[in-house]
Amino acid sequence: MSTWLVVLVAVIALLAGIALGFFIARKYMMSYLKKNPPINEQMLRMMMMQMGQKPSQKKINQMMNAMNKNMK
Template identity: 40%
Template structure:
């Protein structure tokens, strides 16, 4: 009986570690995406340039702030 209990405890510990690791990794990736969004200043400039506009630095920063605030609001809704 002790060997069965030992195997069962190993399996439970492995599953617990896997679940805990996945939750921790998910939280860290979400925080990284909020802190460093994949869309940066150069990408915003290129997008605005492709629409035929020459954006000022103020406009680029405004768009980035809007994107970040929208991402934070979407995160709070979930």
């Protein structure tokens, strides 16, 4: 009877650890991406210039707003 109890506690602890680890990692990544966005205005401006477009500040602001809106 005690081996079943040990196995049950081990399985419950494993599942709780997996769930807790997932939520901690998710929260960490969300805060990291909020502090360090993958694309900033300078990168966007360089990409547009490489594609042969002359980026205006209005166009860059529109694209940044659209990206920020999609991240939320």
